[in-house]
Amino acid sequence: MFDISSLDSTNRQSIQQFIDNKTKPLGALGELEALAVKLAMITGPKKIHLQQPVMLVFAGDHGIAEEGISIAPSTVTAQMVQNFLSGGAAINCFCQSSQMQLEIIDAGILQPISHPELTVQSLGRGTKNFIHEPAMSLQSVQKGISLGAEIIYRHVSQGSNVFGFGEMGIGNTSAAAALMSAITQLPVEECVGRGTGISDVVYTKKLQLIQSALLKHHNRLTDIKSILATLGGFEIVQTVGAMLAAAECQSIILVDGFISSTAALVACEIVPAAKDYMIFCHQSNESGHQKLLSFMQVKPLLKLELRLGEGTGAALAYPLLKAAQAFYNDMASFESAGVQSV
């Protein structure tokens, strides 16, 4: 379905050599060098091109929220979507400061919102509660993947090649933790965290509910799309489709926190080469995130103890990509600057 090419690693060495000839001691720009290598491999190799970056925030509600496993009720999802549309959320501020366009997508929130700036491609008014039944049908998974992909094709046709992936959905750390455990086979305790900031008592309940759901649905958790249908969220499914389309279009994928990373994990299960296009922007304070990043063998750019989602970690990391672009494209070489090579 998605034709994703792995990155051509034959020019990795010449890209590193180009960096090594810049006027600095070898390796002195640390992780920024690895970032520049990746960006040059995706958009180069001669110059890094970052064009019209877009932050996509997919919103969806979750049936499991009725169990009271978040600090907030599901109504807050739509309220936060309104806040995004009014420009008042953290992601609005960070997109402004990082000069990224912001698009909000109703992938399946409970209360529909009519607003000229909202992209409505709802798969339903929230998922089913996966404690009792599968969250959605396989058809919804398929439709969600296609709808997510369409957003990317639209932006790519308008010239974008950098996409941030944020999300909003009360209860979605439960869905993400369940997906992570089902896919990685890591113990549920290593995947479940405190989300929006729940108490010890609520945490224990959340853990037990997810454990029992994984046991109940054991027979359905066979292939990646069934896992997604059983435990996923509408915003997660659309994010997966959008990430796969971004990789297909050889665009840069900025992965945000725990939920965004779980969508990245799912995308890589569907097409492993998608990982070549992903930049893991930060490590969230959600306890499962560190384990997930280790499982995927990736290193986040930032560790700021964020646990907000919305794409905030990705928007904060984008200036680092701009810095990598600036030094790769514009920094003098020993030869051009007449500096003795060291």
Ligand SMILES: O=C(O)c1ccc[n+]([C@@H]2O[C@H](COP(=O)([O-])O)[C@@H](O)[C@H]2O)c1
């Ligand atoms: O990005 C993260 O790592 C992250 C960690 C904790 C919470 N969140 C956000 O909080 C909401 C999910 O938390 P919860 O407790 O309702 O499952 C959802 O809207 C996410 O955007 C996000």
Ligand SMILES: Cc1cc2nc[nH]c2cc1C
């Ligand atoms: C207020 C609030 C803002 C959020 N942003 C992302 N998830 C959120 C959850 C809550 C509860």
